């Protein structure tokens with residue numbers, strides 16, 4: 001038997017293609033450009049998510065993620081949602097209604113975690129830093145001494161709005177000394193910054209497919225500790241769609257996910273995890289991210305622009321650039337778009353005086369140099 005899938009309505013495809021076709025080289029905050037190998041696997045014909053083939057890919061993806069996140073002691077969970085689904089899930093499964101969560105905020109995505117805590121009837125105790133600053137271990141220690149009754153601490157590993165990487169291993173140590181649960185938003189970190197789930201003792205760390213993995217949006221990934229499952233199993237009204245013990249049960253029976261997952265995204269993620277292996281493994285891959293971000297930071301500094309992140313805490317996946325007095329971040333963004341480069345606008349409270357350059361997903365070092373050459377000209381023109 002031969003399977004054929006001929007396009008009979010190619011004009012329908014063409015009409016939409018005109019709306020969505022690639023127009024820019026992407027240096028975005030997500031969604032980001034994807035490897036062609038990822039896009040190719042995502043266009044295969046669909047089949048049942050309950051088939052043996054789909055289940056095999058699911059199990060293989062879990063195993064590869066477990067290795068990548070060094071999470072032998074954890075359960076890998078895939079949600080048919082964006083990363084924010086895991087904020088909701090962490091709160092509903094592991095914090096009792098009315099219970100307190102210490103939410104550390106260094107930018108817009110820390111604020112979102114506080115909103116999710118409150119929207120689910122839990123109390124957010126806020127510890128907030130100025131944009132560009134990271135949370136320091138001694139500050140977290142002090143905040144926890146003042147608030148001994150919190151159930152959990154949330155940390156944004158990589159704050160996408162400010163381009164700051166929090167010192168997660170050191171912060172995790174402090175959280176353990178106070179014997180609290182640790183929830184980590186690693187949405188723009190996972191795949192671009194190291195995560196050692198077992199060694200650092202994380203309880204729940206999550207990300208979205210469309211950031212540093214370079215896969216289209218629609219899939220969320222997390223590693224979850226045994227401690228969370230013990231609490232969750234006794235948690236009343238933890239919901240169904242994001243019920244962690246239910247997902248674990250499906251994993252254990254090699255049944256996939258409780259509801260239909262975005263199969264193409266899972267295939268795409270599996271391809272990326274294999275590309276990482278073929279590149280020489282996690283160290284080589286993370287090194288590539290480090291180099292990309294270093295080249296970008298060096299380049300913008302040479303142009304006389306500022307970096308919002310305090311020295312020593314710069315993100316390996318995104319750079320928030322501070323423009324000189326009298327210039328607006330949005331003007332740089334617009335001028336770069338005219339030249340065919342999509343950067344990211346400033347975000348949150350620093351929106352006006354910054355723009356951002358992401359280095360996630362599919363790009364070459366030549367793309368980065370070409371972008372910097374154009375940026376240099378744009379800045380010179382705006383200064384004149």
Ligand SMILES: *Cc1c(COP(=O)(O)O)cnc(C)c1O
Pocket residue numbers: 030082083084085109156158159160185186187188208
């Ligand atoms: C993008 C981002 C989010 C939101 O992710 P969604 O996939 O839109 O749910 C949350 N936190 C951080 C740090 C992000 O970069």
